[in-house]
Amino acid sequence: MSRDIKPLFDWANKIGDANINNRILAKAMPALIAAKFVLTDTMIREDISFDVPYDIFDVLKKSAEELLNASYEEGK
Amino acid sequence: MFDINKYEFDQEHNCLEIGGEAMVFHCHHYMMNLQRTILDADYIQSELFLVGSAADALYCQLSNLCEGLDIDASKKMAQDIYKTFGYGLIDLSDMDADGIELQTTKSFFSQNWVLKYGASKKPVDYYTTGFLAAAYAVIYDKNLEDIFAQQSSCMACGDTNNTFIIRQGACNFARYPKKQATVFKDVAKVSLNWEYEELITNAFLGAHATMVGNEDGLIPAFGVYLVRTQSDYINRLQFEFAKAMSDVAGEYGETLAGELLMEAGHACGFFTYGGIMNSVEWEGAVKPYLKTKEDWIKGLAAIVNTMGWGYHTAVELSEQRAIFRNYNDFEDLSYMRMYGTNKHPIHWANSGGFTGLMQLVYNTDIVNGEKIETEEGFRAMRRSKVGYKTKMTKGISCGDDYLEVEIYL
Structure with a gap:
């Protein structure tokens, strides 16, 4: 099972810093490494959609929410 | 005092x-x-x-x-x-x-x-x-x-x-080995090749000494708060962070750390250089000599060369592409005092600053008087679709004679 991370990062970019992608990746880095999953700012920016496993999505979502002090609700 | x-x-x-x-x-x-x-x-x-x-x-x-x-x-x-x-x-x-x-x-x-x-x-x-x-x-x-x-x-x-x-009591912070003495790289410098460089630099020589803490111990200047900080303190933060990220995730971690460290330099380039270009001092002592956007960058370099960060110069400069150098830049000299030599350039603050400067001059309307001071302005500039890319090509700690960075669209 996988899930597109683009809406999550679009939301983060709408309300966060210009470099929020890298901040989220840095915060989630240990989990990404443990899952052997390499994700970069360029990959996020250049792809129209980017599917990742559910557990990776959850880690990225939690990191984004912590950094932005806000809750992510898809579609809003 | x-x-x-x-x-x-x-x-x-x-x-x-x-x-x-x-x-x-x-x-x-x-x-x-x-x-x-x-x-x-x-x-x-x-x-x-x-x-x-x-x-x-x-x-x-x-x-x-x-x-x-x-x-x-x-x-x-x-x-x-x-x-x-x-x-x-x-x-x-x-x-x-x-x-x-x-x-x-x-x-x-x-x-x-x-x-x-x-x-x-x-x-x-x-x-x-x-x-x-x-x-x-x-x-x-x-x-x-x-x-x-x-x-x-x-x-x-x-x-x-x-x-x-x-x-x-038991020490609860990191301790480090004794540092080496500063070793300057004494090589011939490529100058800014700008007729007003000496005039501007001489006008601002010694001005750094006026930037000292006020009654609250703060230095408000150019729309920001400055600190005069120990180069080895601030740069060790960068180097230790990059090392820690590398320990966690190898090359991926170090690359990500570099991107983040460069972002701090972008902010510095945007706000501090922007503040200088919006200042009364710039208006009176520098702006009369500026005809082109390239002059704005060279005028800024002529000033910051009096501030203790090394000698900034541009060997190529246009809106599409620039190659900047810094002779005896503070990051490389710090690295060598504390860690010796390295295989990869480590001058993220300098390179981020140069990139911020390019974005400031070519991607905003500062040359026509636009004020550069808001966080939203910074976000808008950084999100611009015509953002500059940064490639750190040379560093003194890598054995080169100077720091060099290429900024391009």
Whole structure:
């Protein structure tokens, strides 16, 4: 099972810093490494959609929410 | 008040040394951005080096500045440099051989953290924690290894003041090996190749000495708060963070760290360089000589070459592509003093600053009087679809003669 991370990062970019992608990746880095999953700012920016496993999505979502002090609700 | 004028600016190497420490200016945008970047990675024990880097640099500096002084004169020296360098105010009169519990309401870090990011969940003035540990060690002839240092309250957390506890005990911050002496790279420099360079540089030589802490121990200038900081303190933060990220995730971690560190440089380039270009001093002493956007960049370089960051120059410069150099840049010299040589360039702050400068001049309307001062303006510029890319191509710590960075669309 996988899930597109683009809406999550679009939301983060709408309300966060210009470099929020890298901040989220840095915060989630240990989990990404443990899952052997390499994700970069360029990959996020250049792809129209980017599917990742559910557990990776959850880690990225939690990191984004912590950094932005806000809750992510898809579609809003 | 500590007299900066007693310390001669080294015009050959574009640097200033005080008490054996190379000193550089940084703005609150850079300092806060860098510290937040480090703290974001909460899986790293960064408190160790956030405090330890300050303690190490200040121990070296205060050991030199307090040599031959008695206890009271040494306390005054520490208080005076803290204020003069723009970190706020501290009162060491209650410090004794057992240490000190010190309170202050004037803190560059705590006040600017709130100004830029709002409230913090944890105390943020790691610099002062390290500063006080070093002052205690020097004044009472203690080993840093035997000192416990902690910030127990912080205005950034909503407390009414900052409280620091410094005492003998198990050391709770990082310690580092003795540093090497500065080795300058004395090679022929490519100049800015601009007819007004000497005129502008001479006009601003010595101006750095006017940027000292006010009655609150802060240095408001060019629309930002500046600190005159120990180059080895601030750069060790970068190097230790990159190393920690590399330890966690190898090349991926180090690359990501580099991107984040460069972002702090972008902020510095945008806000500080933008503030200089919006200033009365620029309007009167520089702007009359500027005809093209390239002149704006060269005028800025002619000024910052008097600030202690090395000699900035451009060997290629156009809207599409620029190649900048810095001879004896502060990042590489710091790296070599503390770590020796390296395989990859490590001058993220310089390179981010150059990139921010390109974006400022070519991607905003500053040359036509647009004010550059808001966080939203910074976000808009950074999100611009015509953003510049940055490639760090040479570094003195890699064995090259100078720092070189390519900025291109």
